[in-house]
Amino acid sequence: MTSITNSKSWLALAEHQKSINSAQMRDLFNEDKDRFNHNHIQFDDFLIDFSKNRITNETLPLLVSLAREANLEQWKDKLFSGDKINFSEDRAVLHTALRNRTNTPVMADGKDVMPEINAVIDKMALFSESVRSGEWKGFTGKRIETVVNIGIGGSDLGPAMVCKALKPFGAKHISPLFVSNVDGADLAQTLEKCDPHTTLFIVASKTFTTQETMTNAFSARDWVIGHLNDSAAIRNHFVAISTNKSAVEAFGISPDNIFEFWDWVGGRYSLWSSIGLSIAIFLGIENFKQLLAGAHDIDNHFKTAPLEKNIPVILGLIGIWNINFFNFKTHAILPYDQGLSLLPSYLQQLDMESNGKFIDREGKRVCLHTGPILWGESGTNGQHAFYQLIHQGTEIVPTDFIMPIHSQYKIGKNGDEHHKILISNFIAQTQSLMLGKKEEEARNEMVVAGFPEKEVNLLASHKSFLGNRPSTSILFDKLDPKTLGRLIAIYEHKIFVQGVIWNINSFDQWGVEYGKQIASLVLPELREKSATVSFDSSTNNLINYTKKNL
């Protein structure tokens, strides 16, 4: 395949970018009063406003042509039909099957996977209900009050993010906690909140060998046995999400309490699988199914909507525009919802582990920029932290603002004063970033406000803003299970779209292996008394300094 950067539409986009490089969005809005109308998509209660990006009426048609030249339509078909598009691991990519609520057959290796998927959902339903109802008992006959999910990466971020985002929908009598870091502080501080008689641990590791997860799981097991004085207690207080049945049994978990998933579920796409067990327990299986249903809605939209009106496609293409044509290499996620405060961390994995790649599908080094550095924080908190740089820094940061129209909570004056203030801040940020304020405008404002001339001269430039900074707004009615499912699926497919354009495999993660490989050489050195000399001088000295002081 010839590189996409030589394609007709890529070259046309590069030309087009030159022609609008200096265009100001404030002028584009002035010139076209309908700019919003042809630069937004509505899907049910979702409103996606991408009019505050540096695009003209020519941009999107060119970007859509690019998507066609990159065979996006065919790649979408491959994704949904169980082709082994994760070629470097020889795997299909079927997280969409996990939420295929219509149950149409989905084939992988010539076999319909839906019966297995449904069997696991049924098993999750039974188990989560038995924990919620109190039918499931701890070793000493008490009901479960705390569920601790032990996992890392994809086995942690999704469930943790969802349980936080949907807390008002959760059981009041069960606390979901999450331990991920191998740093003993993570487990130790979590156990301080737990009663061994009423705590259930979910050990989530596909291979049941993940170093962090197993280290934490064994320490948690010691803690349970230490308190309940009987290793038989393990069966009441531990279940596993894994494919490694023998290792799970050796740990002491009953084979009945293993929840299965499949090699066509990537870690960062796994919250829809049995990895979502903590979600199902905390929110109940019906809410878990609503989460799946929301994602399924977007799968259908992504599959069937024309590219021009396809939310993940348009978001993906605008990202390409910002990254590859404007050279904006980071992307900020700014949810104006405290419940979504873990969404930036979640999307960091989803995006950066998927598209932080430099080798293409042909095994060659890419000749373009791939995935952005994704970061962010909930608003309005971020406004009092890093928005200074977003407004007045020398590096332009494209942003996604995410805003529910209704809060999950009624609190304070009239029950919605907090939320109206929140909304006013979100909207104002998108306008001020777009509009900017010229030095002469800042000057006039100060003069009108009666500042002395000396101060006007001193401050006008500092109070000026270049503006023309791109943002996309994503609004929806309220953060509930279905809506959250939709939101996550939008980002999943957006990332897929970008991976297709860049011709990379968004579903492997070879980049995380090398560090583990070297860690396995460093760990035995830390246990040795004699000085380490086998690495470079920095690494040797870091090891030896540590050993000397340990």
Added chain:
Amino acid sequence: MTSITNSKSWLALAEHQKSINSAQMRDLFNEDKDRFNHNHIQFDDFLIDFSKNRITNETLPLLVSLAREANLEQWKDKLFSGDKINFSEDRAVLHTALRNRTNTPVMADGKDVMPEINAVIDKMALFSESVRSGEWKGFTGKRIETVVNIGIGGSDLGPAMVCKALKPFGAKHISPLFVSNVDGADLAQTLEKCDPHTTLFIVASKTFTTQETMTNAFSARDWVIGHLNDSAAIRNHFVAISTNKSAVEAFGISPDNIFEFWDWVGGRYSLWSSIGLSIAIFLGIENFKQLLAGAHDIDNHFKTAPLEKNIPVILGLIGIWNINFFNFKTHAILPYDQGLSLLPSYLQQLDMESNGKFIDREGKRVCLHTGPILWGESGTNGQHAFYQLIHQGTEIVPTDFIMPIHSQYKIGKNGDEHHKILISNFIAQTQSLMLGKKEEEARNEMVVAGFPEKEVNLLASHKSFLGNRPSTSILFDKLDPKTLGRLIAIYEHKIFVQGVIWNINSFDQWGVEYGKQIASLVLPELREKSATVSFDSSTNNLINYTKKNL
């Protein structure tokens, strides 16, 4: 002043960069077995290893010359001597006085500020001790069990980060909680954890007008009065950190319970002031003083150590090297300590609000890149999320690894197995990022491991790593109050150093004002029924869509 980019050392650095642009760190380590020895600084138990940056023996002397040409020595003097270096707000910058534990006089506007500072510390000592001891009672005679700090930005991030980092040093009978976001979810979810009889609210707002803080404070006040049925309860359950005495009294707080600070304390440098009251209550005043003492150690080091051996200076200069000469515009903070999981958010404000500027001290637009986009996450969690991009992405990310040699916790096998694994991962990451793995090395590894040729051909490039990615390692013995004070002060001064080189004012934040200004126009529109037409078409439609569905 002529631009620093025309200075002799800048031009020399630009030439030097060209000459080593393609140099590989793995070769530099091979060629110079002493590379670590002349590229690290030790300060007490702190070890700063910057040898894994793209520098040679020529680089640091040139960077230090640059610092001299930028008059760094003189700027340091101005900082410590109370000059009004925050010229755009006509203020001195004296957070170093707050931790001046030797009590040598520090003059601001001709007056020694130390007596006032010490009086506030004494007041904090008395108050925090009375809360900790139970002498301070709630309205119904119960002792305080929960302290809720209501503040945002600098009035939130510092205390929240410190209380999390030093949890093992905290009182077992008092929970510190933090409410910042105006989103009602933040306060509502916090109040779910509180008993109105035993909760003390600290309202932290210099002006007592911060929109988020006051909205939350008034709702918290309603909650207290609603539960205790008497507005007299406010005096027992609310204290204030503010300079606006009349507004505090109008709120119902006793003037005796106002904790003062001064206009020469910037928000993002304020945890050392009375803004640290929640820290003093949770950790006790002696630990708070240790935190101050640690920062004071670094102040002395920064003031007196030669530039070549000065930790904040060298870290700042290496940042300049990466940002301005290699064009690496982001910077990742990777603490290998779960207690420091809020440090990246804290440093986001400290760095990005300080140096995310495009106007220099002369009021002119800068002609170079200023502050980086700072982001990060605790390790090993990040390894399972975004390290894929750091290792194999197309954008190079300079990193700071932060590692305590001893854990705050003993847990699991031998009491240090978790921690040894953690350390091995940190060290391995720095080596793998530096070293990389050539495709032919990946290929040989696979051949030796017995992979079939077809698979070797398919995967070798995907398992290759470009390496040559810069990292700096910061090690210390253990995360305790003094150490944390040192760590924060290192970053404060590093940021100051960079601001001096870029010739910007690191102490104002005009960039956060514009959004607030527009929000004050949007909020009344949200309360109006009629359609909004006064903004651009995007902003109008966002407002109207919200109103229609609210």
